[in-house]
Amino acid sequence: KAGVTQTPRYLIKTRGQQVTLSCSPISGHRSVSWYQQTPGQGLQFLFEYFSETQRNKGNFPGRFSGRQFSNSRSEMNVSTLELGDSALYLCASSSRVDRAGEKLFFGSGTQLSVL
Amino acid sequence: GENVEQHPSTLSVQEGDSAVIKCTYSDSASNYFPWYKQELGKRPQLIIDIRSNVGEKKDQRIAVTLNKTAKHFSLHITETQPEDSAVYFCAAMIREYGNKLVFGAGTILRVKS
Numbered sequence: 667k668a669g670v671t672q673t674p675r676y677l678i679k680t681r682g683q684q685v686t687l688s689c690s691p692i693s694g695h696r697s698v699s700w701y702q703q704t705p706g707q708g709l710q711f712l713f714e715y716f717s718e719t720q721r722n723k724g725n726f727p728g729r730f731s732g733r734q735f736s737n738s739r740s741e742m743n744v745s746t747l748e749l750g751d752s753a754l755y756l757c758a759s760s761s762r763v764d765r766a767g768e769k770l771f772f773g774s775g776t777q778l779s780v781l
Numbered sequence: 782g783e784n785v786e787q788h789p790s791t792l793s794v795q796e797g798d799s800a801v802i803k804c805t806y807s808d809s810a811s812n813y814f815p816w817y818k819q820e821l822g823k824r825p826q827l828i829i830d831i832r833s834n835v836g837e838k839k840d841q842r843i844a845v846t847l848n849k850t851a852k853h854f855s856l857h858i859t860e861t862q863p864e865d866s867a868v869y870f871c872a873a874m875i876r877e878y879g880n881k882l883v884f885g886a887g888t889i890l891r892v893k894s
Contacts, residue, residue, distance in 0.1 A: 699882070701884070706790075706886060706887075707886060708787070708870060708884045708885055708886035708887045709825070709870060709872075709884040709887075710884075711881050711882065711883060711884075714881065721880075722880065722881045724881070756824070756825070769815070769827045769830070770815075770817075770825075770827065770882065772824040772825045772826070773824060774823075774824050775824065
């Protein structure tokens with residue numbers, strides 16, 4: 667099985683621009699979660715999608731949004747970029763169908779630099 | 782609350798020694814506690830997890846203990862090896878806000894040979 671694929675691997679943007687990141691989960695996985703990773707802050711939860719519906723959301727401003735398509739691929743969008751948005755954005759998929767907690771499979775991430 | 786506190790932030794041990802990383806959580810309804818290892822430049826990978834109906838779980842040199850009363854759990858690595866050097870993240874499934882996996886800030890483990 668192919669792993670979780672994230673594109674692009676690297677992105678450089680300037681303040682005020684917007685960006686879209688893509689995540690293709692493992693085949694058969696219907697849950698996709700997004701995390702922001704910065705040094706010293708760990709992995710901050712952005713949101714989770716399951717069967718095209720946002721099932722949960724973290725404490726990020728409305729500039730951060732996402733969606734999931736019928737094939738479970740997910741996109742994350744950040745509008746009006748700020749310098750503080752520079753981070754590694756990781757997505758993770760899981761096959762969980764209930765809320766009992768299940769292993770997350772992470773992608774390699776998209777490294778976003780905002781200049 | 783939905784905080785997961787992780788200590789220490791950095792840990793250096795001599796090869797062969799044991800390493801212990803501790804995490805505390807705030808949601809008493811949390812029932813799932815995984816640990817992820819992230820090597821430099823790589824993606825996080827699950828190394829062990831424990832559910833709230835179990836107090837301890839072992840997998841070779843790695844063990845996790847859970848104290849539900851005190852709301853803390855720990856990762857124990859015995860006979861550390863240089864390849865154990867990585868960032869380790871604990872996490873807790875926070876049920877208070879609709880079931881989301883909240884991660885600690887991470888521990889940088891360095892195993893000196």
